[in-house]
Amino acid sequence: MNNFRLTTYLTSNIGADKSIIDQLLSHCAIRQYKKGDFLLRQGEKCEYSFFVENGLLRQFSIDDKGKEHIIQFAPENWFMSDRESVYFNQPSTYFIQALEYTTVFLVAETLLLELAKTDAAFLAFNNKLLHNHIRHLQRRITQLQSATAEERYLYFTKIYPDLTLRVPQILIASYLGITPESLSRVRKELAGKNHKK
Amino acid sequence: MNNFRLTTYLTSNIGADKSIIDQLLSHCAIRQYKKGDFLLRQGEKCEYSFFVENGLLRQFSIDDKGKEHIIQFAPENWFMSDRESVYFNQPSTYFIQALEYTTVFLVAETLLLELAKTDAAFLAFNNKLLHNHIRHLQRRITQLQSATAEERYLYFTKIYPDLTLRVPQILIASYLGITPESLSRVRKELAGKNHKK
Numbered sequence: 001m002n003n004f005r006l007t008t009y010l011t012s013n014i015g016a017d018k019s020i021i022d023q024l025l026s027h028c029a030i031r032q033y034k035k036g037d038f039l040l041r042q043g044e045k046c047e048y049s050f051f052v053e054n055g056l057l058r059q060f061s062i063d064d065k066g067k068e069h070i071i072q073f074a075p076e077n078w079f080m081s082d083r084e085s086v087y088f089n090q091p092s093t094y095f096i097q098a099l100e101y102t103t104v105f106l107v108a109e110t111l112l113l114e115l116a117k118t119d120a121a122f123l124a125f126n127n128k129l130l131h132n133h134i135r136h137l138q139r140r141i142t143q144l145q146s147a148t149a150e151e152r153y154l155y156f157t158k159i160y161p162d163l164t165l166r167v168p169q170i171l172i173a174s175y176l177g178i179t180p181e182s183l184s185r186v187r188k189e190l191a192g193k194n195h196k197k
Numbered sequence: 198m199n200n201f202r203l204t205t206y207l208t209s210n211i212g213a214d215k216s217i218i219d220q221l222l223s224h225c226a227i228r229q230y231k232k233g234d235f236l237l238r239q240g241e242k243c244e245y246s247f248f249v250e251n252g253l254l255r256q257f258s259i260d261d262k263g264k265e266h267i268i269q270f271a272p273e274n275w276f277m278s279d280r281e282s283v284y285f286n287q288p289s290t291y292f293i294q295a296l297e298y299t300t301v302f303l304v305a306e307t308l309l310l311e312l313a314k315t316d317a318a319f320l321a322f323n324n325k326l327l328h329n330h331i332r333h334l335q336r337r338i339t340q341l342q343s344a345t346a347e348e349r350y351l352y353f354t355k356i357y358p359d360l361t362l363r364v365p366q367i368l369i370a371s372y373l374g375i376t377p378e379s380l381s382r383v384r385k386e387l388a389g390k391n392h393k394k
Binding site for chain 2: 084120
């Protein structure tokens with residue numbers, strides 16, 4: 001029995017036969033990336049869902065003025081992909097980059113779809129992944145539309161509890177859609193509040 | 198043969214047998230709402246995907262300060278739902294409201310899932326709906342993170358070509374995440390540019 005995080009993830013999330021999970025894993029390449037390496041660049045077609053076995057990824061776009069905007073981080077046990085590019089067979093508008101030395105499983109979209117056709121557990125799993133993704137995106141939109149800098153930061157620490165120390169402040173600020181100065185102010189204020197408790 | 202927009206939509210999008218589509222339609226209630234009526238309120242559980250046969254819906258949240266934030270409009274031929282609430286069986290964070298006299302089909306999520314299990318065309322269709330939704334949400338995030346007021350408005354006129362005259366300016370501004378004054382300025386500038394052409 002292997003000890004991959006992906007095995008545990010699939011066992012606890014799908015509840016499919018071990019043989020089915022082994023079958024999936026046997027079709028997935030495992031790859032390692034150095035800090036700074038790109039798994040996907042804007043304009044390329046995304047063909048995989050990347051499952052982070054160890055390490056950390058970020059997904060971001062670059063606007064016309066050259067400014068980066070981070071849409072998501074993916075530490076261990078997260079999937080990252082440009083579902084739009086994969087599904088609609090279009091060039092991606094995103095970059096996916098390793099922020100640390102990172103080991104990922106490359107799960108081909110075609111493989112998930114094939115398994116979903118023949119195995120009800122995988123159909124349900126794929127549905128869950130898609131709905132989780134929708135939930136995450138909806139919350140991002142609500143945050144960007146209405147949350148204060150402090151609310152955004154608190155939500156960030158909730159969904160990514162161990163990233164505040166792993167990710168440079170400037171990248172956290174980019175994800176939150178606030179300036180690094182605002183982030184610094186928020187962190188100081190929160191530290192002050194916690195100190196008073 | 199009925200002449201519903203939903204029939205045409207399903208025929209052209211699924212390519213399933215007419216009998217299957219009739220089966221789906223026979224399980225969907227059709228309901229009419231007056232301008233201002235709510236199809237869903239914050240805190241309620243969303244149980245349907247609403248297909249707009251005629252009219253116009255908006256989906257929005259209200260923040261702690263009482264300010265409304267519109268996440269989506271749905272004119273004819275659009276689906277609207279809180280997929281998160283439906284799928285995870287949670288109270289919705291959104292309101293869905295009719296902006297005009299509106300006729301909708303209520304498509305139960307359980308029905309789509311049942312059909313997806315037995316009919317490959319419906320499985321593919323449900324997948325397409327989910328990916329379309331993800332595409333839409335991703336683009337909203339990119340817009341909110343990086344687009345100028347003018348870019349946001351131009352994108353709005355592209356995806357909702359007939360809504361500029363149907364929706365009050367204040368609601369368009371809410372959707373775009375800009376002030377009504379900014380929207381007014383953008384529209385004047387664009388009118389000036391078009392006049393010069």
